[in-house]
Structure formats: C-alpha cells, structure tokens
C-alpha cells in the first residue's frame with residue numbers, strides 16, 4: 122500500500138453554529154465582541170474584583186472564579202503531589218488500613234515533617250482522608266485510583282510529558298528540539314514523515330523503515346506497549362458494552378498493540394475470529410500474550426506498517442482503538458481508506474478514542490491530548506464531527522456515534538463500507 126498524502130477534508134463547522142446563516146453569524150459575533158469587551162474590562166478591574174467578592178449576588182461566582190484561576194496556576198503542583206503518592210505507593214499501603222504519619226515516614230524513609238506535608242496535601246486534594254485519631258486513610262479519589270492501575274502508569278510516564286512542556290512556547294513554535302515523548306512513541310516520527318510526504322517512495326521506504334516503524338526493535342516498543350496494555354482496562358469494557366461485537370464473524374484490530382483489547386473482546390464474543398495488525402515488533406509481543414491468554418487458536422497477528430503495507434483481508438469488522446488521533450489528517454485519511462478497501466461491502470469500522478469537544482470534558486481533548494500529541498510530534502485530538510468528515514471522505518456511510526458510559530475516557534463512532 123502506498124502511503125497516502127491525501128489532502129485533509131475541510132473541517133466541518135461546530136455543531137452549535139450549524140443553524141447560523143452568515144449574516145446572522147456576523148451580527149451575533151459583533152454583539153458578542155462588544156459584550157465581551159465591556160464584561161472583560163469590568164472583570165479585569167481590581168476594584169470590580171474586590172467589590173464582586175463582597176457583594177452577596179456576585180460573591181459565589183467571584184470566589185469560584187478566583188479558585189478556578191488558582192487551580193490553573195497550581196495544576197502542576199497538584200499533579201506532582203499525586204505523582205509523589207504514586208511513586209511512594211501510598212495508596213496501596215493505605216489500602217491495607219489507616220496509618221499514622223510517623224509510621225508512614227519510617228516506612229517510606231521520609232523525615233516525619235515532610236511526610237506530613239505530603240499527607241496534608243493529599244488530604245486537601247481528596248486523595249486521602251484525615252481520621253479523627255490523627256491517622257490517614259484513602260479518600261474517594263485515592264480509592265478510585267487503586268482500582269485503575271493503568272492510571273498510575275499514566276501518571277508515572279507524565280514525567281516525560283512535563284519535561285517536554287517545561288518551555289511550552291518553544292514547543293508551540295516547533296523549536297523545542299527532539300521531545301521525550303517522541304522517543305517514547307517512536308512510530309510518531311514515521312507518521313509525521315507520512316504526513317509531509319516523505320513516506321511512500323521506494324527509496325525512502327527502505328530508509329524510513331530502517332529508522333522507524335517496521336524496523337523498531339522490541340526494546341523500543343515494550344514501554345509504550347506495556348502502558349497501552351495496562352491502560353486498556355480503562356476503556357475496553359466501555360467499548361464492548363457500546364457495540365454488539367457478537368454480530369460479526371471476524372475482527373481485525375488495526376494498531377491493536379499487545380492484544381489487550383482483543384483479549385477483552387474474546388470473552389464477550391466467543392464465536393468471533395480475532396486478527397491484529399501492528400508494527401512487527403508489537404505484533405510479535407501480541408502473539409505471545411494472546412498465546413499466554415489461551416487465545417492462540419483464535420487469533421492471527423500480522424506485522425507491518427499501515428503507512429506502507431496492505432492490511433489483511435477477511436474481517437467483516439475492523440477496530441481502531443486509540444489509533445486515529447496519533448496521526449495527522451493526511452495519514453489518518455489514508456489509513457481509513459486502507460481499512461475501507463480491506464473490508465468487504467457491508468463491513469463495519471469502529472473508531473474508539475477520547476475526542477475533542479466532549480461535553481463536560483473539554484480540557485481532556487483540547488488541553489491534555491492537544492498538547493500531549495503536539496509533544497509526541499504527530500496527530501491531534503479530533504471532534505466527533507471531524508472524524509465523521511474523515512470517514513465520509515474515506516468512503517464510509519451510515520456513520521453514527523454509539524454512546525459510551527464514560528465519554529471522557531473513550532467515545533465510539535461506527536461506520537459502514539457501502
């Protein structure tokens with residue numbers, strides 16, 4: 122398969138703006154701009170801020186805005202408190218029962234007064250709870266984290282992300298140099314190459330394969346493969362309950378990693394044949410894991426790069442789980458076209474990933490994944506309607522979103538090859 126550098130489809134307008142005809146949009150924007158400029162001038166005034174913080178009708182909003190701004194300033198500090206708790210294994214230690222600060226300090230080899238700084242910080246962030254007898258126990262957030270070991274792995278690998286974000290403006294200007302996340306996700310460089318057209322020609326193929334995707338060694342893919350497998354537990358069940366996998370005969374999980382999603386599907390749909398396509402070093406790890414899980418007889422793992430190799434045929438269902446957002450629009454569209462061509466008429470594609478513009482979780486897509494993927498060097502979080510537009514451009518129809526239980530973590534779009 123030749124890597125496509127097809128132009129990206131035009132971005133659809135935001136759902137909320139669809140009813141607007143242009144003159145109305147211009148009129149509304151003019152009034153909105155005037156209103157915002159008046160309002161912002163008030164809010165920026167220290168005298169107004171002090172007044173609003175005391176006036177009974179505005180007091181609540183003023184205090185909550187002050188807190189919101191403070192939380193934005195302090196977000197990194199809060200995240201590092203969480204990081205320290207995870208590194209010290211505090212949540213697992215306290216899962217066995219409450220403990221006093223001194224006992225914890227001895228166990229974790231910290232000076233008692235510093236242990237107390239961390240414990241009080243964790244209490245303030247609702248990770249821990251201070252008991253009346255002075256000991257500390259897990260609070261809701263600490264307990265929730267205990268049930269999601271994948272999140273703890275994510276938190277630990279954020280050390281790379283934060284190093285890349287140390288100078289966010291340099292990163293935004295593209296002058297940050299090689300990032301740590303680009304090293305952690307080595308396939309991103311090949312995808313970025315596919316985006317600028319450097320993948321696909323015969324001469325460059327060999328050179329690119331030697332330095333990127335298809336030639337990646339097991340040591341290069343093991344860290345991200347392990348992280349993805351561990352964090353699959355956060356999303357697999359939500360995807361499985363949102364779509365009836367049993368109605369299909371054969372599934373191809375494209376970019377299926379180490380087979381964690383296939384393993385989850387296997388128990389839900391016992392009659393389904395399982396296929397996985399990923400870079401050779403990853404597919405080899407998947408084959409081992411699926412064998413260990415007793416699924417060797419049901420699963421076939423194929424190694425290759427979807428930027429350059431044909432996808433295996435024969436499946437009537439394909440899945441892209443946390444894959445599409447890794448790729449810029451050109452390679453993403455080429456990938457969707459390749460899947461379209463590999464499916465039979467009537468075949469189904471499921472795209473499952475966190476999406477931008479998810480109501481109630483806007484910063485997850487646009488702030489977290491927006492900057493994360495920028496640091497990684499390829500891809501972007503897309504809104505559901507942007508994914509629909511790509512799917513349409515790739516030739517799919519009957520595109521519909523299936524509701525998932527926790528859209529913040531994963532949303533699901535189904536499409537059909539006509």
Ligand SMILES: CC(C)=CCC/C(C)=C/CC/C(C)=C/C=C/C(C)=C/C=C/C=C(C)/C=C/C=C(C)/C=C/C=C(C)/C=C/CC(C)(C)O
Nearest residue numbers: 261265266269272275276306355443444446447493494497
């Ligand atoms: C029991 C009684 C009486 C009352 C209970 C009251 C009650 C209902 C409390 C609620 C308790 C509860 C059920 C809490 C549940 C909390 C959960 C499930 C929290 C889950 C949190 C998940 C998090 C924080 C996930 C984080 C995920 C991250 C950071 C993912 C990052 C992904 C990356 C970097 C992916 C990279 C892949 C790439 C490169 C983009 O392709």
Ligand SMILES: C[S@@+](CC[C@H](N)C(=O)[O-])C[C@H]1O[C@@H](n2cnc3c(N)ncnc32)[C@H](O)[C@@H]1O
Nearest residue numbers: 308349376377378399400425426427428442443
């Ligand atoms: C973010 S991971 C998601 C893995 C898995 N689907 C999951 O959700 O746990 C992206 C996957 O796409 C694979 N991938 C990236 N570029 C690829 C390429 N050119 N050809 C095949 N697989 C690729 C990676 O090796 C990785 O396993």
